[in-house]
Every structure is written in C-alpha cells, then in structure tokens.
Amino acid sequence: MNIQNLVNMANDMSNFFNSAAGEADAPREIASFITRHWDPRMRSQLIEHGKSGGEGLYPATAAAVKLLVPPGPRPA
Amino acid sequence: MQSLNLHDHGTPATVGASVTLDIDGAQVTVPAGTSVMRAATLAGGAIPKLCATDSLAAFGSCRLCLVEIEGQRGFPASCTTLVSPGMKVRTESEKLTSLRKGVVELYLSDHPEDCKECAAGTRCELHQVAQDLGVTEVRYGRDGANHQHSKVDESNPYFNFDPSACIVCSRCVRACGEVQGTFALTIDGRGFASRVVASQDEGFMDSECVSCGACVESCPTGALTEKSLMTLGQPEKVVTTTCAYCGVGCSFEAEVKDQQVVRMVPSRDGKANRGHACVKGRFAYGYATHADRITKPMIRSKITDPWREVSWDEAFKYAASEFRRIQAQYGRQSVGGITSSRCTNEEAFLVQKLVRAALGTNNVDTCARVCHSPTGYGLKHTLGESSGTQAFDSVMKTDVMLVIGANPTEGHPVFGSRMKRRLREGAKLIVADPREIDLVRSPHVQADYHLQLRPGTNVALINSIAHVVVTEGLVNEAFVAERCEPGPFQRWREFCALEKNSPEAMQAVTGVPAALVRGAARLYATGGNGAIYYGLGVTEHSQGSTMVLGIANLAMATGNIGREGVGVNPLRGQNNVQGACDMGSFPHELAGYRHLSDSVTRELFNGTWGVTIDSEPGLRIPNMLEAALDGSFKAMYVQGEDPAQSDPNTQHVTAALSSLECLVVQDLFLNETAKYAHVFFPGSSFLEKDGTFTNAERRISRVRKIMEPLAGLADWEATVGFAKALGYDMPYTHPSQIMDEIAHLTPAFTGVSYEKLDRLGSIQWPCNEAAPEGTPTMHVDEFVRGKGRFYVTEYVPTRERVNMRFPLILTTGRILSQYNVGAQTRRTANVEWYDEDRVEIHPHDAEERGVVDGDWIGVISRAGETVLRAAVTDRVQPGVVYTTFHFPESGANVITTDNSDWATNCPEYKVTAVQVVKVAQPSAWQKRFRQQNEQQLELLRAPGSHTAG
Numbered sequence A: 001m002n003i004q005n006l007v008n009m010a011n012d013m014s015n016f017f018n019s020a021a022g023e024a025d026a027p028r029e030i031a032s033f034i035t036r037h038w039d040p041r042m043r044s045q046l047i048e049h050g051k052s053g054g055e056g057l058y059p060a061t062a063a064a065v066k067l068l069v070p071p072g073p074r075p076a
Numbered sequence B: 001m002q003s004l005n006l007h008d009h010g011t012p013a014t015v016g017a018s019v020t021l022d023i024d025g026a027q028v029t030v031p032a033g034t035s036v037m038r039a040a041t042l043a044g045g046a047i048p049k050l051c052a053t054d055s056l057a058a059f060g061s062c063r064l065c066l067v068e069i070e071g072q073r074g075f076p077a078s079c080t081t082l083v084s085p086g087m088k089v090r091t092e093s094e095k096l097t098s099l100r101k102g103v104v105e106l107y108l109s110d111h112p113e114d115c116k117e118c119a120a121g122t123r124c125e126l127h128q129v130a131q132d133l134g135v136t137e138v139r140y141g142r143d144g145a146n147h148q149h150s151k152v153d154e155s156n157p158y159f160n161f162d163p164s165a166c167i168v169c170s171r172c173v174r175a176c177g178e179v180q181g182t183f184a185l186t187i188d189g190r191g192f193a194s195r196v197v198a199s200q201d202e203g204f205m206d207s208e209c210v211s212c213g214a215c216v217e218s219c220p221t222g223a224l225t226e227k228s229l230m231t232l233g234q235p236e237k238v239v240t241t242t243c244a245y246c247g248v249g250c251s252f253e254a255e256v257k258d259q260q261v262v263r264m265v266p267s268r269d270g271k272a273n274r275g276h277a278c279v280k281g282r283f284a285y286g287y288a289t290h291a292d293r294i295t296k297p298m299i300r301s302k303i304t305d306p307w308r309e310v311s312w313d314e315a316f317k318y319a320a321s322e323f324r325r326i327q328a329q330y331g332r333q334s335v336g337g338i339t340s341s342r343c344t345n346e347e348a349f350l351v352q353k354l355v356r357a358a359l360g361t362n363n364v365d366t367c368a369r370v371c372h373s374p375t376g377y378g379l380k381h382t383l384g385e386s387s388g389t390q391a392f393d394s395v396m397k398t399d400v401m402l403v404i405g406a407n408p409t410e411g412h413p414v415f416g417s418r419m420k421r422r423l424r425e426g427a428k429l430i431v432a433d434p435r436e437i438d439l440v441r442s443p444h445v446q447a448d449y450h451l452q453l454r455p456g457t458n459v460a461l462i463n464s465i466a467h468v469v470v471t472e473g474l475v476n477e478a479f480v481a482e483r484c485e486p487g488p489f490q491r492w493r494e495f496c497a498l499e500k501n502s503p504e505a506m507q508a509v510t511g512v513p514a515a516l517v518r519g520a521a522r523l524y525a526t527g528g529n530g531a532i533y534y535g536l537g538v539t540e541h542s543q544g545s546t547m548v549l550g551i552a553n554l555a556m557a558t559g560n561i562g563r564e565g566v567g568v569n570p571l572r573g574q575n576n577v578q579g580a581c582d583m584g585s586f587p588h589e590l591a592g593y594r595h596l597s598d599s600v601t602r603e604l605f606n607g608t609w610g611v612t613i614d615s616e617p618g619l620r621i622p623n624m625l626e627a628a629l630d631g632s633f634k635a636m637y638v639q640g641e642d643p644a645q646s647d648p649n650t651q652h653v654t655a656a657l658s659s660l661e662c663l664v665v666q667d668l669f670l671n672e673t674a675k676y677a678h679v680f681f682p683g684s685s686f687l688e689k690d691g692t693f694t695n696a697e698r699r700i701s702r703v704r705k706i707m708e709p710l711a712g713l714a715d716w717e718a719t720v721g722f723a724k725a726l727g728y729d730m731p732y733t734h735p736s737q738i739m740d741e742i743a744h745l746t747p748a749f750t751g752v753s754y755e756k757l758d759r760l761g762s763i764q765w766p767c768n769e770a771a772p773e774g775t776p777t778m779h780v781d782e783f784v785r786g787k788g789r790f791y792v793t794e795y796v797p798t799r800e801r802v803n804m805r806f807p808l809i810l811t812t813g814r815i816l817s818q819y820n821v822g823a824q825t826r827r828t829a830n831v832e833w834y835d836e837d838r839v840e841i842h843p844h845d846a847e848e849r850g851v852v853d854g855d856w857i858g859v860i861s862r863a864g865e866t867v868l869r870a871a872v873t874d875r876v877q878p879g880v881v882y883t884t885f886h887f888p889e890s891g892a893n894v895i896t897t898d899n900s901d902w903a904t905n906c907p908e909y910k911v912t913a914v915q916v917v918k919v920a921q922p923s924a925w926q927k928r929f930r931q932q933n934e935q936q937l938e939l940l941r942a943p944g945s946h947t948a949g
C-alpha cells in the first residue's frame, strides 16, 4: 500500500496520543491502536518502513513502530 | 385523510393526576388536562367532530362536538373543555343531535354534491358524520353562494388541493404549524370568503411548503388528497413498516392494494416519529417499482463485456468460483465485503457472517466508515457504548439544544420538526455550523447563538467552550466526582484551562467571536437540561473522533447525561447506520462492538458458526481500495452500497475498483459501483422483505414485506445463496431466525425477538434480562464502561490547507428532498424540488471571480476538478463554498481528498481546499464520466440483459 498514507495515518495518531496519553505513553498507545485496528499487511509494511529508516515518521510514531509485533503466519 | 386503522381520540394525550368524571352515566378516569372529547372516546364512545384530531391541539371551530354538562349553561365544545373531578357529561340528546345536524347541513351546502368522484370515498369525515347523524337532505340548498367552482391546485407532484371540498376546519393550517413547523398555510379572508392558501397564495409548489404531507393526512375531507389514492383507489389492507431513508426511522402504516402501496401514513403511535413524516418517507417510495430496477442476476467476465442475464443459481456459482479461485491464487485475505446501512440488520449480519465464516477473513466493513465511524470510537471510549444516549422523545424535556454540524430540518426532517416544536415552547438553541442552516432562523424559531465556525475547527471550538466551563466554575462537580474517573478528568480540566484554549485565543482559528462562545458555553452549562445533537459535520473530519470525545467530555463535565432531556445524540444519516454497526460490520469487531482479540467472544461465534474466526483485524474500505491498487486485494462483495459515488477521491476509487478481478454488486439499480462489477445480484427494496432497522436512538423496528421481491429473492436470501455456493450453509427460512441468532450472540440484544417486536412495536437496545423492554435512556446510574472517561482533545489543524492556489474551503451537506447518493430519490418526483447539485458561494467570493447566480463554475482541488452551477448566497461565509452530493455526474467526490479521521479513516469530506473559476464546459472527468456511463448502459441494454421496465 502507499507507504506515505500509512505514515500519515500513524502520524495522525501520534498527534492525538501525544496530548491525550502524554508523550511517555504515546508510543505504547499508538502501537496498541495499530495492532487493534490495522490489517496485518499494513502493520507489516509499517514495521518494514521503520526498519529501513522510518522516513517521515514523527518521533512518537517511530517509537511506536518499534513496539509493533510482526503478524504471525496467516491461515492460507 | 387519516390512516385506515386509526382510532382518533380528537385531542392529544396528556400526563397528569387522575381525574374521574361521569360520561353518559359511566365513571371514566383520565389524566388531568384531558379534553371531554378524548375522555369520551377513551371510554369507548364517540362524539362527532370535524376540526379536532388527536395530533393537533384543540381548536374549537366547527361546533359539532357540543355536549351538555351538568351545572353549565349552553352546549360547550367537548374538544376544548377539559375534564374536572365529578363532572357529569351527556354526549347524546335530542337537542344535541339537532344542533349537530344543523352544523353538518351548513357544511354540506357548500360541499360537492356528488362525492362518488372524491378519492376520499367513505373515509371522508364530513360524510361519515352526516351518515352517523342521518343527514340526508340539506335544508339550506346548494344553490347559494359556494366554492364549487374553485380551481384545483395540482402543482405538488404528490397531492392535490381541491378548495371545493375544503371545510376550512384549519386542520391543515395547524398541522403545518404545530406538527411540521413550516407555517406555509394560512386562512385567508373572513367568514364565507375564508379559504386556505399556501404562503402568499402562490400554490403549494411555489410556496414554502416542504411537502411533508402532514396537512394532507390531517384533512378530514377529500380537499387535500394524495394523487396515488386518486389513481389506485382505496387500499385493501394496512401493513406497519419502517421508512428506509434517514436515521429517524419513522414508522408507517402502508396502505396496500394488489401488492402496491396506495399511501404511506406515519403511525401516530410510532415512537420515533409520533405520527409525522417527511417528503421522502411519505411520498418518495416510487423508486421501488422504477423502470431502472434490475430484476435478473447478471454476470460478465470483464467490465468491458456486455452483461449476461443468468439464473440466480448460475450467478451464485460464478461468484463463488471466482472468489475461491482468487483466494487460491492470491491468498485468503485477498477478498472482502461491504455491508449496507440501507439493508436490514439481518442482511448486514449475514454479509459479515459470509465474509468471516465462509470466506475466512475479517475484511468486512460498512458504509458507516464514511459517516459515523468516529461516533463509535468516541462514545465507546468515553461513555462505554457506541451509540446515542437518548430517545427522540427526550428532546421534549430539553432546555438548551446544542446542534453541531447537523442540519436536522434537511437531513432528519421529522426530528427537525420535533426540535422546532420544543423550541417554540421556549427551549434555547445554540447552532455551531459554518452555514446558516434553517434552524438558525425560521418561522417562530431563532437560534440564541450561531457559532459560525470555519470548517475544520470543531475541536478548537469545543475546547474553547470547555475552557469557559472549567474556568468559570460551571463544572457539575458532584456529577463528575460521583460518575467519572478522577485522574483523566483532572488532566482534561487542566488542559482546557490553558490560555491557548480560551475563546479569545481560539477566535483566530475558529473565526467565532469569543463573546459568542462564552455566552453559548454559559447557556449550555447552566440553562437546565442541555442536549447535544450532532451530525456528519462533526465526524467527517481529520479530527472526527477527537471531536466526538470532546462532545462527550463536555456533556459529562456539565452533568448533562444519564436522564431525559440531556445527552449526546448522533443524528445518523442512513436508516440503518446504527444497526449495520451493531451487527459486527467493522473489520476489528464482532456484533455488539466486541473486539476480535476477545477470545471468549470469538469462541462463542466459533461454536455457533462452526468455524475459526481470524483474530487479526481486516481491511477497512479505504484500505481495501488501497490494497486493490497494490494488487493484494482482488475481489469484493458489495451489498447496497455505492463507493464509486459516495467515497472520496472518485478517480482513486474507480481505479481501485477497475483493478479487481471479481466485484459482486447487489443493488436495486446499476449504480456507479456496478459499472465496475462482474456479477450483479438484483436487490430488493424495503417493501419486498422482512427484517428490522435500528434508528439513531437505538430503536429496532420491523420492516414488513408488502410485495414479493421483484427479483424473486430478498437480499438476505441472496446472501444465503451465495454462502451456500461457497460451501457454507446458512439454513435460515425467515429473517426472524437470523435475529434469534443475533440475540444469542450479542449481549445487548438477548431480549430481542420478532415476537417481542410485534408486541411492543419497537425496542431500544440494550434489551436483555436487566431491561426486558429496552432502554430509552442510557448511562442512568453509571456509564456502560463504569466510570466516565475524559480525554484531552488537542486541536490539530487538518493537513488540507488553503493557499494561493486553493484559497476557498469546500464543505458538503444534503438537502431535504434528496437522499445521499440519490439512487432512490432521483428516481422519484422529488427531483421537482432539486434536480442538480449546486455550489453555494458567498456574493463577495462570487464577485471577485466574476461569477453570477447560475453560472457554470469549475471547482478545482488537489484531487480533481468538476463543474457545477453556482448559487450565490450569503448563507455561506466568505471563503467557504458548499455543495450537496446527490447526483453522480456532479462529481462532488472527484474533488474530495484522501484525508481522513486519525482513528477511523472516516474521510474528511467537510474540508477540501479548492479554487473556483468561471468555465464554459464540463470538466475532463465529467466528459469521461458521461462517456463511460453511456458505454455501461449500452452493455446493459445488450441482448440478454434485462431490466424491470
């Protein structure tokens, strides 16, 4: 999927959680939000993007991406 | 004319202490404030009447309902005389009969002699009364001055006004004022010369009339009559059902003859609408039998191929084999489905079941994604339940209404009328909207505050209102201490108190003068029962979910939640938005908003469905489209939805749809999405099936079959057939069994059954052991989540900014006579009121661009360009343009962008930076659209294809 869209969506979350949860907790909240609401292929793509430098990710988002657990094997 | 099975008590019900009186020798007990007429009918009697009907306040003009009351002189009118303890009433006597006969004869002397021609037939109340009193001759003769040659007003497409049959009882005039709140009708002239006129005697169509039909229904004679009744004649039976248009969910008595609807009459005991309706629900049902209906299943292997008409069986087999082929080739997660807010609960439930159980993926979503998904997120997190908190009736106890980003008189007309009624009784009104909506200023209604904010600054506004509440000591401390989590509240309070959130600081952002914000905040917090009503102007923003949290924060902080008259009330766009969401249509939740990660719930579903549900969330609609473009999503089953028209950035959507290998569309018509489809399942309208809808107040109401499905199968049956072809059995024989399964699987529905719905009329969920008859008001003693939870809601400007190239903000909305993508209403006479989308532009912006009213203007955004006609009006503020989105060729969504709500991906329809220029021809997109449309219609007309016509 268009990685810029995924980056924007995740960054928008950090805009919310930075103030709603506080900067210390924001990464955990973002990671949990993505895990609970995103299709695994989107999560994987964001994790890969993080690994390859994470261009465009806000600090809290970048920290959240590091907390994301890659999806396990999907049923075929 | 009234409903066929109405028992009219003459005057409205009241509440009060019991009063016992004597009527014709029988003891009768009724609430204080009841009229003698109503008391008599409640006791089983009937007093002749003409100007009275129980939807209107007593008027006392016809003098037919006279009675004798012991100790009182003369013959008081029973409709205007209230009961009192020990009162002794006589409703029949020789004298009374003679007086009544005299009145009836007078009326008949100026009434058409030959009533056989009249569509009202035996249902004319004047003739019924005459018959009951035995009036056969008219002593005054019919030759005196009369109105028998008055011209019939046929201007309204749905009803006629024949002044010769009018008895000037004023019921229509009062219905238009009291019930509808439009005040379009008056009695012009005096005495014999008096007559009913619309506005300044302009005829109905050119007047302020909004064609709600309340006057037609209240008319006791055939003076105001539906054209359908004149054409089809008297009905044979009455079926109670629910409107399939907006989220008010009006209950109707459908009067039916030979499987055809003769009239739709709103149910007076319908709890959502209390006997009222709008031009869509009452009149605009003709789309159901429109010639454009497609009634045969069709398939084709490429979207450039002609459609081929096939049997249902072949269509199911083809669709199933394609889905299975695609899953085998691209993986299980390469397919998905969309449920519809226009279909029943049972149908939405089945589509998501098919996706999760038969296809084995959670790639299911619903059109609420693009309207109210932020409501679900915001209210669930603050209050604990993804729904509005009140019944519509609650508004009658509201003292201050705060209406944010909603236009009830256009989008939710029956509730809009209800609000107006309460406002006329003295409730206060605050409107927060970029436009001057009708509620801001209309007959006998004037908003106390209109906070005319810039589009996209809702959160800034709600924060500045909250600032006033927390800094001026307006927090309901006792409520918050008892009902809410202290830590989050404290953080919220400190945040709101920051100077940056003050109305003065935010004025530069919102454009709303600080003094107005302060006044409005004080009024909401201290004016008695404060209720918030909001619509898509709240949700369809990049901060839609944040705004819903902000609204809930404000209601909790002021203690405006948990009783009648207050609350947080999302006004849902489509009839079954609430229901489709409740049914587990979101990719991360099972029915009843339970997250997939909840293994206990998953196990319950696994056990019932005999499958193993994936625990990972699936794709949302915009994600499906993105995934289609990147090649990981290849097939989609779309029931009753039209993303090619309704979703933002049309060119992006159609590119995604074109890249699917199998698109199955189930709809009444070849909608825009179907033009990219490979399989077409012909849909069934609400008249053709059984089921339930859940309206904006969580009210579950029955939809009842009136005619056989034109395509042979109701929508739920088609889903069952498709599932079977996929190898998954859904052995239902009636939608009631689907509801039983929903009740078994969903805690808030455990007490719901068709039997109970038939008995109670409708039920507001939660309906379970704790609330066997449903729950009108939620969060009464505690919030569903336990303690209410406040959230800090920082204002973050949208990414969509105006600049030199795109200096104006485009925002969108809807109009009364049309409905959403217009697929239904465009195929009715409602186009006589509105036959094209126009762009409203402020005179200042228009002049700068040399644009005058009616000019063609190009509207250009970062996403695309379209051409529409200009409507120059100061209803919009300078810098803002506005359009509706009811006609596909308008391409309103060609210009909206991919921006969306951070939590739910609900598109930011309400804010698009645009430029507007005067042009002479359609946009390039529109030319392509017309060409493609023509091509697709050709493929439909190719031999072997078939429509209802």
Ligand code: SF4
Pocket: B172, B175, B176, B177, B180, B182, B183, B184, B185, B198, B208, B209, B210, B211, B212, B213, B214, B215, B216
């Ligand atoms: S149709 Fe409705 S708005 Fe029109 S005159 Fe009758 S009551 Fe008034």
Ligand code: SF4
Pocket: B243, B244, B245, B246, B247, B248, B249, B250, B273, B276, B277, B278, B279, B280, B281, B282, B412, B413, B414, B415
């Ligand atoms: S469209 Fe809405 S307000 Fe109008 S009749 Fe239907 S449910 Fe009622």
Ligand code: FES
Pocket: B048, B049, B050, B051, B052, B059, B060, B061, B062, B063, B064, B065, B077, B078, B079, B080
């Ligand atoms: S019905 Fe009472 S005066 Fe007309």
